[in-house]
Amino acid sequence: MARTTGSHSDITGPRLRQAALELFAAHGFAAVSMRQIAARVGVQAGALYNYTPDKQTLLFNLMQDHMLELLDAFRDDPDAPPPQRLAHFVRFHIQYHFDRPDAVFISYMELRNLSPENFTAIETLRRAYENKLEAILSAGVARGDFTVQDPKIASFAVIAMLTGVNTWFKSGGRLTLGDVQARYWDMVRNCVGAG
Amino acid sequence: MARTTGSHSDITGPRLRQAALELFAAHGFAAVSMRQIAARVGVQAGALYNYTPDKQTLLFNLMQDHMLELLDAFRDDPDAPPPQRLAHFVRFHIQYHFDRPDAVFISYMELRNLSPENFTAIETLRRAYENKLEAILSAGVARGDFTVQDPKIASFAVIAMLTGVNTWFKSGGRLTLGDVQARYWDMVRNCVGAG
């Protein structure tokens, strides 16, 4: 029973989010029109404005939710040995980002299309995530577990390296994601001098 | 003497390229109009079509020239010891990318906006660059200089890590670019197990 009009609030909201995520990731925020999104959702363009005040806010909410969920999902144990905490970060980051390629891609690529206030908000969240890794590295350096010179720079280097997995890894090839996690853990461990 | 009309072919061409580079990097290809570019160049929009058949070709040429210049600028010595070749790659990559932030940014971010044929052409050039690093790593593994398990994956990891410098480094801060090059060389050397 394909209704073409009427009330669908409980399904249109999530469908809008999903459609926007996919289309923004595939073509870029500026290249996607509200009409294209509406077509994928299965409504007319005007109906989308029951769910978002404008296109900019739609983008911001996608990015903000992604960052908040990322921060919430990463569980660090400050009392565990730093090498163990770092190993967990590496495996977590690769797995979490692999599971959400569209949200990850948008949150990297569309920063330019945020209004200044929205940009600042997202950058603050991103920095909070980077700081979690930096804290692990600093703790390890303080205890003599790691020999890396500059934990701040090392945190940038490690995150860039790990996020890069999304640009080339496809499941079904010669390596499983577990293989990739193991190889990156080897490289990261060496990188920070964790014997 | 500010001429507002007439023949400027020798200056408009370069100015178009530079204006497009800056605007695409700042706002994204899809978000920038030919009129905006023309305004920065100092001509009317119609005049741009004396220099490019269309907007898509303009983007493609910027990216292709960047990749060709990158490939041409990197000088590897296959007879040198792999650790020395790797050290050179690290320093070169950081310096070259730091000097061309706009072209680098575009060549990463605007792949989605290329036509399929143009995308393939740019990807081929990018792969050629990655292969240069992989060749160094493989040579080092063969000689026992490096212990990295998988040179292909390591080349992705190293390039992602090095390119990431452009997202955070600003000159005039606590570190010079030379400092950054030294710290990344330390990390890369450790990463691939080059004692």
Place this chain on the structure above:
DNA sequence: GTCTATATAGTGATAGAC
């Protein structure tokens, strides 16, 4: 809540005068 219709503005690209 979704529809149709529309206001207002902007888009890439082209034609022809100079």
Place this chain on the structure above:
DNA sequence: GTCTATCACTATATAGAC
């Protein structure tokens, strides 16, 4: 080679009917 003017479309967002 650049200009002005324009074509044919598309954009975001809103108003009011249902």
